[in-house]
Amino acid sequence: xxxxxxxxxxxxxxxxxxxxxxxxxxxxxxxxxxxxxxxxxxxxxxxxxxxxxxxxxxxxxxxxxxxxxxxxxxxxxxxxxxxxxxxxxxxxxxxxxxxxxxxxxxxxxxxxxxxxxxxxxxxxxxxxxx
Amino acid sequence: xxxxxxxxxxxxxxxxxxxxxxxxxxxxxxxxxxxxxxxxxxxxxxxxxxxxxxxxxxxxxxxxxxxxxxxxxxxxxxxxxxxxxxxxxxxxxxxxxxxxxxxxxxxxxxxxxxxxxxxxxxxxxxxxxx
DNA sequence: CCAGCGTTTGACAACGGTTATCACGACTCC
DNA sequence: GGAGTCGTGATAACCGTTGTCAAACGCTGG
Ligand SMILES: [Zn+2]
Ligand SMILES: [Zn+2]
Ligand SMILES: [Zn+2]
Ligand SMILES: [Zn+2]
Numbered sequence: 001x002x003x004x005x006x007x008x009x010x011x012x013x014x015x016x017x018x019x020x021x022x023x024x025x026x027x028x029x030x031x032x033x034x035x036x037x038x039x040x041x042x043x044x045x046x047x048x049x050x051x052x053x054x055x056x057x058x059x060x061x062x063x064x065x066x067x068x069x070x071x072x073x074x075x076x077x078x079x080x081x082x083x084x085x086x087x088x089x090x091x092x093x094x095x096x097x098x099x100x101x102x103x104x105x106x107x108x109x110x111x112x113x114x115x116x117x118x119x120x121x122x123x124x125x126x127x128x129x130x
Numbered sequence: 131x132x133x134x135x136x137x138x139x140x141x142x143x144x145x146x147x148x149x150x151x152x153x154x155x156x157x158x159x160x161x162x163x164x165x166x167x168x169x170x171x172x173x174x175x176x177x178x179x180x181x182x183x184x185x186x187x188x189x190x191x192x193x194x195x196x197x198x199x200x201x202x203x204x205x206x207x208x209x210x211x212x213x214x215x216x217x218x219x220x221x222x223x224x225x226x227x228x229x230x231x232x233x234x235x236x237x238x239x240x241x242x243x244x245x246x247x248x249x250x251x252x253x254x255x256x257x258x259x260x
Numbered sequence: 261c262c263a264g265c266g267t268t269t270g271a272c273a274a275c276g277g278t279t280a281t282c283a284c285g286a287c288t289c290c
Numbered sequence: 291g292g293a294g295t296c297g298t299g300a301t302a303a304c305c306g307t308t309g310t311c312a313a314a315c316g317c318t319g320g
Binding site for chain 2: 060062064065082083089091096100108109110121122
């Protein structure tokens with residue numbers, strides 16, 4: 001059903017190399033830069049399809065832009081992202097998982113979902129100073 | 131520094147009445163509907179200034195739209211929002227506050243911030259069925 | 261290997277929420 | 291009341307994202 005085209009594999013290979021969360025437009029720029037001509041719309045479509053399949057994680061910046069990242073673990077997890085350089089650590093939070101479920105149930109809510117993202121300044125960036 | 135104009139008080143009064151998170155455009159519609167003529171740009175500006183002053187909370191929907199709400203408590207807190215009707219409960223989470231700080235520190239990150247939002251179906255909506 | 265056909269692509273236009281512009285009006289202070 | 295300041299609002303611009311649709315492509319069965 002899903003065909004493997006030159007463009008689709010270019011995107012997945014690029015995502016395998018990139019460590020941090022990147023926007024669709026950044027990824028498009030990178031692909032163009034490395035000679036892999038590809039349409040912007042195709043990048044968006046591919047990322048969306050990968051996200052739907054759970055192959056990449058999506059998170060939204062404060063101003064609504066979507067960032068994508070190919071994470072190590074496919075199971076549910078959260079992120080600790082450096083606000084300066086974008087370095088990302090995948091977080092496993094059993095504590096908050098149960099907390100979220102309990103709080104939701106305590107107020108009579110069902111089918112609880114949660115969004116939990118951590119932002120900070122990583123050690124390397126903190127060392128550099130302002 | 132901040133003047134109290136007819137438009138600004140109209141927005142704050144409306145926010146005092148509205149229980150749930152609403153978008154800037156919804157609030158603009160409501161103001162227009164109740165005869166309070168006001169420009170859309172002014173609604174955006176006012177909401178932004180209120181948000182900067184910590185008088186309203188902002189949260190982003192999955193597709194990047196900003197929603198605003200005048201919350202009871204001005205201190206830091208989180209939200210449990212019904213995905214059907216928008217009913218909102220303010221959540222106090224000492225557990226997750228310390229968890230977030232610890233996890234951040236454990237990875238050498240400083241100045242940790244966190245985004246934590248809970249979504250579910252409230253008891254009333256669950257009773258109504260699909 | 262090739263024809264046929266459904267899928268994917270990509271340039272471009274359109275969309276939707278938000279922000280910038282800037283002339284105008286309203287308020288303040290003297 | 292006049293100068294200076296700040297807020298307003300219609301409109302245009304912005305920017306990330308999605309829709310359009312003809313052409314290109316990848317797969318498969320023959
Ligand atoms: Zn992840
Ligand atoms: Zn979780
Ligand atoms: Zn709140
Ligand atoms: Zn918190």
